[in-house]
Amino acid sequence: MATAYFCFHSELSVFLKREWRGARFAYACARGANLKNAIEALGVPHTEVGAVRVNGDPATLQRTVREGDEVEVFAYAEVQSPARHFLADAHLGALARFLRMLGFDTLHDQALADREIRRIAHDEGRVVLTRDRDLLKCREIERGCYVRALKPEAQLREVAARYQLGAQARPFTLCLHCNLPLAPIAKDRVASRVPPRVLELHSAFTHCAGCGRVYWPGTHYERMRSALAGLGFTAP
Numbered sequence: 001m002a003t004a005y006f007c008f009h010s011e012l013s014v015f016l017k018r019e020w021r022g023a024r025f026a027y028a029c030a031r032g033a034n035l036k037n038a039i040e041a042l043g044v045p046h047t048e049v050g051a052v053r054v055n056g057d058p059a060t061l062q063r064t065v066r067e068g069d070e071v072e073v074f075a076y077a078e079v080q081s082p083a084r085h086f087l088a089d090a091h092l093g094a095l096a097r098f099l100r101m102l103g104f105d106t107l108h109d110q111a112l113a114d115r116e117i118r119r120i121a122h123d124e125g126r127v128v129l130t131r132d133r134d135l136l137k138c139r140e141i142e143r144g145c146y147v148r149a150l151k152p153e154a155q156l157r158e159v160a161a162r163y164q165l166g167a168q169a170r171p172f173t174l175c176l177h178c179n180l181p182l183a184p185i186a187k188d189r190v191a192s193r194v195p196p197r198v199l200e201l202h203s204a205f206t207h208c209a210g211c212g213r214v215y216w217p218g219t220h221y222e223r224m225r226s227a228l229a230g231l232g233f234t235a236p
């Protein structure tokens, strides 16, 4: 065992036991533990950790904890690299739709087991969005985000701020159901698939090759557009 002293940035308090929040405290780490092991044993997934300083010097999560170390842990803060590809877990379907609405490739399949989420995240370099802390402690998940908010609009605001999505958004370019890119389609080719009134009023249509859904700037579109504007995104 090595007893080290830890101090976590206040944004990480949500993961810590009450008595450890906002305080410097001693913790006996398992023999040979590195910082990732120790920090996660205390409750904080590695994906939520930003900079770490040990005895005043920057350290990586692979550093072994030594007796008497003073460990200071900061929250994930700045964008490490822009994120465009996400994987939303089974409970975040509404957030997945919002992200697709903004044009961000977001995998969401309620049937995916944790094992598959870990594999896909690793193989495809996706940011895992979840409220499951244990999932984010898995080594294969290099980038992930513990979504703190419960309401989808607030969840989108949180993810958008963390990954600075505003500037990269391409609203209404992906199918909300399949996550596949939408392509323009001629009016005469959709005549049998949309209500006659819609055909009268609109001339621009897009469609999804996966599910065959046709999209047009109708009432549903307007509703989505105002929802996005309320979140600070400008839609075309």
Ligand SMILES: [Zn+2]
Pocket: 175, 176, 177, 178, 179, 180, 208, 209, 210, 211, 212, 213
């Ligand atoms: Zn589709």
